[in-house]
Amino acid sequence: xxxxxxxxxxxxxxxxxxxxxxxxxxxxxxxxxxxxxxxxxxxxxxxxxxxxxxxxxxxxxxxxxxxxxxxxxxxxxxxxxxxxxxxxxxxxxxxxxxxxxxxxxxxxxxxxxxxxxxxxxxxxxxxxxxxxxxxxxxxxxxxxxxxxxxxxxxxxxxxxxxxxxxxxxxxxxxxxxxxxxxxxxxxxxxxxxxxxxxxxxxxxxxxxxxxxxxxxxxxxxxxxxxxxxxxxxxxxxxxxxxxxxxxxxxxxxxxxxxxxxxxxxxxxxxxxxxxxx
Numbered sequence: 001x002x003x004x005x006x007x008x009x010x011x012x013x014x015x016x017x018x019x020x021x022x023x024x025x026x027x028x029x030x031x032x033x034x035x036x037x038x039x040x041x042x043x044x045x046x047x048x049x050x051x052x053x054x055x056x057x058x059x060x061x062x063x064x065x066x067x068x069x070x071x072x073x074x075x076x077x078x079x080x081x082x083x084x085x086x087x088x089x090x091x092x093x094x095x096x097x098x099x100x101x102x103x104x105x106x107x108x109x110x111x112x113x114x115x116x117x118x119x120x121x122x123x124x125x126x127x128x129x130x131x132x133x134x135x136x137x138x139x140x141x142x143x144x145x146x147x148x149x150x151x152x153x154x155x156x157x158x159x160x161x162x163x164x165x166x167x168x169x170x171x172x173x174x175x176x177x178x179x180x181x182x183x184x185x186x187x188x189x190x191x192x193x194x195x196x197x198x199x200x201x202x203x204x205x206x207x208x209x210x211x212x213x214x215x216x217x218x219x220x221x222x223x224x225x226x227x228x229x230x231x232x233x234x235x236x237x238x239x240x241x242x243x244x245x246x247x248x249x250x251x252x253x254x255x256x257x258x259x260x261x262x263x264x265x266x267x268x269x270x271x272x273x274x275x276x277x
Contacts, residue, residue, distance in 0.1 A: 044103040045072035049096060055145065057137040060114075060125060064142075065089070067110035069096040070150065074105075079153040081275070082107040082146075084138060084183075086165035087122075089113065091263060095160070098267040104275065109146055111138070126164035126192070128199050131171045139182045158185035158274065162263050163229075166191030166221075167200075170236055173218060174203045178211035185274055186216055189263045190223040193232035204239050214245035219270055222254040223262035230254060 052066040067088050071080060085095050088110025099106055113122045125134040138159070147154060161169040166188035173186045193200060207214065220237050222230035237252045251273050257265045 042073065044100075046100045047071050047096060047108075049093075055142055057141055059133040059137040059141065060121075060130075062114040062121060064114055064137075065112040066142075067092045067108075067112070068146070068150065069099065069106075069108035069110075071105040071107065074151065079151045080105055080107045081156040081158070082109060082150075082152045083158040083160055084109045084111060084143070086111050086159070086161040086168065087113060087163075091160075091162060094264050094267055095271075098271055102268060102271055104271060106275075107150055107152055109142075111142065123164050126161075126168040126171075127195050128171060128203065131168055132175060134168065135172055135175050143182075155184065157183045158187060159183045160187040160189075161191070162189035163259065164192045164195070166229075167193055167195055170200065170220075171203065173214070173216055174207045178207070178213065181215060184216060186218040187221070187270055187274060188219070188233070189221045189266070189270075190229045190259050191220070191233055191236065192229055193236045194229060197232070197235070200236065201239060204243050208243045208245070212245060213247050214243075215247040217249045217251075217274065219251045219253065219273055221262060221266050221270065222252070223257045223259050224254055225256060225258040225262075228257070228259045228262070 048068075048070045050068045050070070052068060054063040054065045056063040065088075069092070074080075083095065083106055085091050085108060089112040092108070092110035092112075095110075096108055098104075099108060113119060124130050143157075146152065159169055159172055161167075169186050169188040170191055170193060172183060176182055218240075220233055222228065222233035224230040234252070234254075237250065240248065240250055253266060253269065253273070255262055255266055
């Protein structure tokens with residue numbers, strides 16, 4: 001009798017569990033597949049942040065410490081947009097925090113600086129002509145290694161920099177291959193375009209002579225506080241506008257902020273503009 005009672009009870013509980021699951025499945029079947037935005041309904045998890053070994057460049061002759069942010073919600077066989085952010089010892093966590101806050105599944109590669117007295121290497125290799133060597137290091141050495149290890153979508157690369165490396169981002173836009181550009185999005189935070197205005201202007205003219213098409217989504221941020229490069233950022237934006245490149249999608253953003261804090265202040269708006277449909 002006791003055994004029969006246990007069997008009946010177990011059968012009743014199983015039927016109840018099946019009915020409850022069916023009710024839950026009926027009401028949430030849509031959200032189990034995707035949310036209202038079309039994204040997976042599973043909670044977004046903050047990305048992994050890894051410190052890698054320093055990478056030695058044959059183009060510049062020095063080594064650069066590296067950091068990587070990887071989305072936690074990675075899907076097998078899926079590739080992700082990538083941002084290469086320069087000055088990573090100062091900017092990596094700011095950008096990674098914003099990716100977390102905005103629930104963006106993007107790989108972030110942080111390139112720290114070679115540290116010498118007064119960061120002279122950073123200053124020199126952000127300007128013409130040594131910027132060519134730094135650009136080759138990123139494209140031909142660093143990216144080859146990174147993209148062999150991580151699931152990068154090679155048709156959606158961004159380069160991002162601030163101050164001197166913001167100037168470098170502008171030069172990278174002009175130095176890239178006109179037919180098959182390596183980078184597809186460019187973000188310059190309060191770039192130091194004052195460093196060589198005539199050279200930059202000539203590089204724009206030279207690039208226009210190569211091709212009237214410059215395919216990029218470019219975001220230029222200017223800081224118009226007491227300390228900032230806003231006048232020179234505006235001029236660079238105006239020069240690009242006058243060049244009238246086809247397929248160049250430029251967004252100019254200006255903030256009443258100082259040169260250093262403008263990155264953290266603007267980064268959320270920048271990332272949303274960068275990846276808008």
